[in-house]
Amino acid sequence: MINWANFISQCFNGLVLGALLALISSGLTIIYGTLGVLNLAHGAMFMLGGYAGWLTYSHTGSFIAAVAAGALFVMLVGVVMERVVIRHFYKRPHEDQLLVTFGLGIVIVETVRFFFGSLSKTVPAPAPLVGITPLGFMFYPTYRLALLGIVAVALLALYVVLYRTRIGMIVRAGIEDSVMVDALGIDVYKVFMLVFGIGAMAAGFAGIVNAPVVSIAPDAGEAILVQTFVVVVIGGVGSFPGAVLGGLIAGEIISITSMFNPGYSYVMLFVAMTLVLVLRPYGLLGTAGRE
Amino acid sequence: MSNQVSRRSVLRAGAGLAGGALLAPAFADAVFAVGVNDKPPIGTWPEGTQGDTVYVAATVPRTGTYAVQGEDELKGWQLAVEHINTGHPLLKKIAPKVTKGLLGKKVELLVADSAAKPNQAVQEQQTFINQHKIILMTGSTSSAVAVALNKFAQREKVLYVTGISGSNDTTGKDCVRYGFRQNFYGETAANAIGPVLVKAFGKNRKAAFMTPDYTYGHTVTKSVNDYLTKNAGWTMVTNQVSPLGTQDFSQYLTNIANSGAEFLINVNWGRDAVLSIQQAKQFGIIPKMTLVVPYQIPFLAKEAGPELTAGVYAATDFWWTLEDRFPLAKMFVDAFYKKYNYRPEWGANNSYMSFAIWARMVSEAGTFYPPDVIKQYEKGETFPSTVGDVHFRAADHQLVRPVIIVRGKKPSDMKNNEDYWEVLEVVPGEPLMQKPDAFGCKLGDYT
Numbered sequence: 001m002i003n004w005a006n007f008i009s010q011c012f013n014g015l016v017l018g019a020l021l022a023l024i025s026s027g028l029t030i031i032y033g034t035l036g037v038l039n040l041a042h043g044a045m046f047m048l049g050g051y052a053g054w055l056t057y058s059h060t061g062s063f064i065a066a067v068a069a070g071a072l073f074v075m076l077v078g079v080v081m082e083r084v085v086i087r088h089f090y091k092r093p094h095e096d097q098l099l100v101t102f103g104l105g106i107v108i109v110e111t112v113r114f115f116f117g118s119l120s121k122t123v124p125a126p127a128p129l130v131g132i133t134p135l136g137f138m139f140y141p142t143y144r145l146a147l148l149g150i151v152a153v154a155l156l157a158l159y160v161v162l163y164r165t166r167i168g169m170i171v172r173a174g175i176e177d178s179v180m181v182d183a184l185g186i187d188v189y190k191v192f193m194l195v196f197g198i199g200a201m202a203a204g205f206a207g208i209v210n211a212p213v214v215s216i217a218p219d220a221g222e223a224i225l226v227q228t229f230v231v232v233v234i235g236g237v238g239s240f241p242g243a244v245l246g247g248l249i250a251g252e253i254i255s256i257t258s259m260f261n262p263g264y265s266y267v268m269l270f271v272a273m274t275l276v277l278v279l280r281p282y283g284l285l286g287t288a289g290r291e
Numbered sequence: 292m293s294n295q296v297s298r299r300s301v302l303r304a305g306a307g308l309a310g311g312a313l314l315a316p317a318f319a320d321a322v323f324a325v326g327v328n329d330k331p332p333i334g335t336w337p338e339g340t341q342g343d344t345v346y347v348a349a350t351v352p353r354t355g356t357y358a359v360q361g362e363d364e365l366k367g368w369q370l371a372v373e374h375i376n377t378g379h380p381l382l383k384k385i386a387p388k389v390t391k392g393l394l395g396k397k398v399e400l401l402v403a404d405s406a407a408k409p410n411q412a413v414q415e416q417q418t419f420i421n422q423h424k425i426i427l428m429t430g431s432t433s434s435a436v437a438v439a440l441n442k443f444a445q446r447e448k449v450l451y452v453t454g455i456s457g458s459n460d461t462t463g464k465d466c467v468r469y470g471f472r473q474n475f476y477g478e479t480a481a482n483a484i485g486p487v488l489v490k491a492f493g494k495n496r497k498a499a500f501m502t503p504d505y506t507y508g509h510t511v512t513k514s515v516n517d518y519l520t521k522n523a524g525w526t527m528v529t530n531q532v533s534p535l536g537t538q539d540f541s542q543y544l545t546n547i548a549n550s551g552a553e554f555l556i557n558v559n560w561g562r563d564a565v566l567s568i569q570q571a572k573q574f575g576i577i578p579k580m581t582l583v584v585p586y587q588i589p590f591l592a593k594e595a596g597p598e599l600t601a602g603v604y605a606a607t608d609f610w611w612t613l614e615d616r617f618p619l620a621k622m623f624v625d626a627f628y629k630k631y632n633y634r635p636e637w638g639a640n641n642s643y644m645s646f647a648i649w650a651r652m653v654s655e656a657g658t659f660y661p662p663d664v665i666k667q668y669e670k671g672e673t674f675p676s677t678v679g680d681v682h683f684r685a686a687d688h689q690l691v692r693p694v695i696i697v698r699g700k701k702p703s704d705m706k707n708n709e710d711y712w713e714v715l716e717v718v719p720g721e722p723l724m725q726k727p728d729a730f731g732c733k734l735g736d737y738t
Contacts, residue, residue, distance in 0.1 A: 006549035013541050118358035120562055120594075122569075132575040138548060141573035144541070213573075214538040215566060219355060223538060258542035263504065263532055265542065 009138040010255040016144050018251020019151040020206055024224060025231035026158055026243040027202030033175035033238020034195045037086060037097045041105035042203055042228065043221025049074045049204025050216035051112055054121045063126040067208050074204025075197045077108075082196035087189065105221070113218040125212035143212050150209050155244060158202065162240055171195055175238045230269055234276050236286020245284055330660055333738055334448030339424030340659040344397045347372070347646075348419040350405040350412040350430040350440075351454060356536045357407045357432040357561040360589045360638045364432060364454050365402060366631050367642025372400045374626070374643075375650050381622040384675055385644075386651030393653055401425065407432055407535065407561075409439035416440065420447060426659055427452065427649060432561075432638070433535070434458030434507035437472075444469040445735050450661055452645040455638050457560075457586045459510035462689035463730025468737055469661065471668055471688045473645040474637070477511035478730075479723040480586050480606040483694035485518035487604060487715065488583065492554070494523040499552035499580070500530040501543060501559050501567055507586075508532070511558045515585045528552045533559070533567075540567045544574045555580040565594045572599060589636030592699060592711035600699035600711060607695045609640035609678060610712050620677040634709045644676055648690075662737040678717065686727030688734065692720045 028042045039045075053070030057063065081104060089097045124130070125143035133142045162168040170191050173181045182188040207216070214220070227250060235246025253272055257265040282288050332338065339345060349368050352361035374382035375398050378391040392398060401419055405412035412430060419425045428444060428451040431437035437456035444451035445467035453461060453472045457480070462472050475483075500516065502508040512530060519525035529550040531543035544567070547555065555576060559567045564584070568591075571577045577599065584591065584600075587607035592600040611634040614621035623643060627635040635643075651674060653659060656667040669685035681692040697712035705711065 003549055006546060009545045009549060010542065013545050017539065017541065113354065118354050118362075120565070132573070138545065139575040141570075141575075143573070213541075213570075215562075215569070217562065219536075220538065223536070255542050255545075259546060262543055262546075 005137050006259055007256070010259045011252065012135070012138070012140070014252035014255030015248065016148050016251070017254060018248035019148055019155070020210060020247075021227055021231050021250050022244040022247025023151050023154055023158075024203050024206045025228040025235065025247050026155065026240050027199035027206075028228050029232045029235065029238055029243045030162070030171065030175070030240060031196055031199035032232070034171055034178065035086070035090065035192050036094075036178075037089065037101065038094070039196075039199070040098060040101040040225070041081070041108060042199075043223075043225030044105040044108040045074050045078065045200045045203035045221070046207040046224050047112065047216065047218060047221035048077060048108055049207025050123070050211045050220060051116065051121070051207075052204065053208030053211060054123050054216060057123050063123070066123060067205065070208030071201050071205040074207070075201035077204075078200025079193055079197040081200075082193045086196065087192070090192075109218050109221070116218070118218060120215045120217040121211075122215045123208070123211040141213075147209060147213065151206070154202070154205055154209075158198075158240065161198070167191075167194065227269070230273050233273050233283060236283025239283065239285040239287075242283055242285035249284075331738075334661055335420060335424040335426055336660055339426045340394075340396065342396075344399050345393065345659065346399050346401055346419070346423040346425045347427040347429065348401040348403070348416060348423070348425045349454070349642075350403050350415045350428075350436070352407040352432050353404040355406045355408075356563055359594070360455065360561055360636075361405075361407075361432050363589050363636050364430075364638040364642045366627070367635065367639035367644075368400055368429065368646055370627060370630060370639075371643045371646035371650075372398050373630075375646070379626070381619060381626060382647055382650065384619055384622070385647040386654050388654035389650050393650055394657070394659065398650075405430060405432075405436055407436060409433075409436050412436045413439050413443050416443060417447075420449060425449065426661075429642070429645065430454045431456045433505070434461055434510075435505045437461045437470075438465040438506060441465055441467045441470040448661060448738070450649070450664060452649055454645075455641055456507070457511055458506040459514060459725075459730050460506045462687045463510075463725075463732055465506075466687050466689075466732040466734055468665060468688075468734040471645070471648075471683065471690075473648060473690045473692070474608045474641045475606065475692065475694045475720075476689075477507070477514040477586065478725050479694050479720060480511065481514035481518045482723040483696055483716075483718040484583070484585050484604060484606040485515070485522060487696050488519065489523040491604070492581070494525070496523075496525050496554060497528045497550075497552045498525055498554040498556050498583075499528055499547040499550050501540075501547070501555065501557045502530055502532045503559050503563055504532045504534050507560065508558050511586050512556075515556060515558070533563070535563065537563055538566065540570045541574070543567070544571055544576055547571075547580075548574055548576055552580055554583055556583045556585060558585060560586065560588050562594075564588045564591055568595050568599055587637060587697070589638045593709075597699065597702045597705065597711055601701040603699040604715075605697050605699070605712070607697055607712075608637040608692075609635075610637065610695055610697055610714055611635060611709070612712070612714055613678060613695065613717075616714075616717065617677055617679055619675055623677045640677060648674075648676075665737060681720070684724070684727060686734075687730075687732040689724070689727075690720075691724065693717045694720065694723060 049070040052073035053066035056069035057066035129143040129146045131142045132139045231246040235242030254265045257268040403415040431454040434456040437453045451470045459477045502512040584605040587605040611624045614624045652667040656663045673682045696716040
């Protein structure tokens with residue numbers, strides 16, 4: 001028995017969740033695609049964006065300043081991380097890369113916990129976006145609607161950077177074959193630093209814009225990390241459009257399944273991932289040959 | 292990775308057990324030789340009681356969904372240990388034979404973060420047993436941890452008193468001889484709040500439930516729903532079951548928004564409760580539906596804001612304004628406030644009481660020998676508490692105690708910044724409880 005109002009509502013819900021997953025996953029996927037490093041600290045970056053934004057908000061009272069601070073601070077952390085730690089691991093085995101990013105993730109989470117405690121923090125939505133909007137089929141929190149727009153703009157900005165600029169061209173070339181890019185005389189390591197920064201920024205930005213929806217806590221990134229991995233696998237490693245598509249698919253699977261039984265929503269997500277791995281091992285929009 | 296870690300810890304635990312088994316006969320000889328008594332060693336006894344200090348250990352969530360409640364509980368245990376060691380007047384009301392320390396020994400509390408995860412809590416308690424020969428375990432907040440530690444206590448023959456644990460199973464189908472629970476639980480909460488809800492809202496209403504997906508959530512939801520359907524013809528139109536630690540409740544709330552319910556009975560707990568209630572407000576479900584919290588969450592009003600908890604009915608174990616009714620409650624609130632500068636929530640009260648009661652049982656029994664302490668509990672003697680006279684039920688090791696019904700105050704009615712709830716009723720405990728064997732409790736052996 002399908003309640004159509006509920007079905008439409010859940011589809012819409014899936015869209016909002018999917019957009020957010022798409023944004024976080026695109027950061028993860030371009031880092032992995034370009035650098036070949038699977039960044040297990042990506043969830044911590046998401047959480048860090050929330051905290052940087054929260055701190056800024058509590059000092060300035062400005063949501064826009066909070067978003068800017070969340071995104072830029074995490075980009076900075078990403079760049080420093082790449083320069084100080086990650087770059088020493090490009091030539092090392094994947095296990096070492098996993099371990100070092102896993103470790104960095106723990107350090108970041110526990111540092112935040114040390115300074116700010118385990119109590120969850122809230123960043124209120126900006127005043128004009130507080131409240132409920134009737135959509136006809138359901139009432140929807142206004143800020144979540146706005147979130148859909150905000151994330152869409154951010155994804156568009158990422159698209160422009162990756163597909164309409166010279167640096168984006170180099171990044172995409174790096175994803176296909178970084179050795180060749182290096183051979184063409186481009187300082188591929190500078191590009192790596194930039195990519196890591198941008199990828200981290202996507203997570204940080206998502207962390208702060210999502211904060212008014214869920215409130216933030218030091219362990220907020222753990223669950224998100226798992227979901228973004230699934231998104232990247234479904235969409236195809238290194239593929240920006242794949243991350244967007246994968247994010248939306250994941251969001252819809254989680255939402256629509258939960259209409260029948262929420263307990264199975266993540267089961268279905270992993271079923272979908274398994275199917276993709278069996279039928280299209282490189283992901284829906286991935287290409288063979290990428291790391 | 293995780294396989295290796297767990298395999299190693301299993302090996303370590305196994306080695307510890309094997310070592311313990313080898314050592315046991317040697318200790319028995321030593322004990323007989325010095326003539327301490329004629330009882331064979333059991334668990335950490337007598338080894339853990341031979342120094343000047345006895346150790347007790349709490350595994351409490353200091354991180355994750357239940358961290359806020361865990362910190363409050365921890366303060367209750369710390370205060371109780373301090374009171375045992377100094378012979379504080381409040382503690383002596385509950386345990387008159389305590390002087391300074393327990394049976395002449397200083398009590399020391401060891402603490403570890405369980406993150407509300409059963410396997411982590413068990414591992415940490417195992418380490419405390421190995422390294423400190425602890426004579427008492429505590430800590431839960433999640434009933435999944437309480438059930439795991441119950442079984443562990445029975446296996447290790449070391450006493451366990453639960454922290455917060457609301458599942459019927461803790462003193463129901465998963466009860467053990469070595470485990471005791473001070474606080475209220477799903478069945479008593481349901482039978483206490485049920486009549487209040489029916490009186491306030493009438494019969495044949497439609498309710499949506501939100502249930503965390505583990506023993507606490509399922510048993511509390513069942514007890515509350517059973518009461519309301521059988522006694523007042525209420526219908527459960529949807530039951531949204533979410534995993535512990537859920538951040539975004541939008542899918543669950545969407546289902547509820549479309550369910551036609553009039554009441555939102557939220558069994559979620561800790562941060563899950565705060566987030567789900569805040570998000571229910573964002574979706575306009577509150578105030579469209581009436582929120583009910585059948586199993587009170589410490590700090591809910593503070594975290595979610597009193598605007599959201601105003602008018603909300605909840606069943607709880609303790610609320611600080613009970614100081615107007617019970618002299619011991621006043622002593623407790625005053626002592627706690629003096630030390631920690633805020634008024635205790637029910638988690639802290641539960642911790643304090645469970646340790647104070649343990650001190651009573653040990654001092655009355657005059658020995659730390661676990662079977663004798665257990666038998667002291669099982670005598671079922673009446674003793675004073677911060678909510679009036681109480682006693683233990685021998686058949687399932689559940690304290691027979693009142694359940695407190697509270698209703699959230701409007702911010703304008705609050706007399707101070709912690710005056711969130713108004714006590715409506717103190718419901719006597721005995722009639723709220725199921726028959727001791729109704730949930731399948733079999734306590735197990737003493738030795």
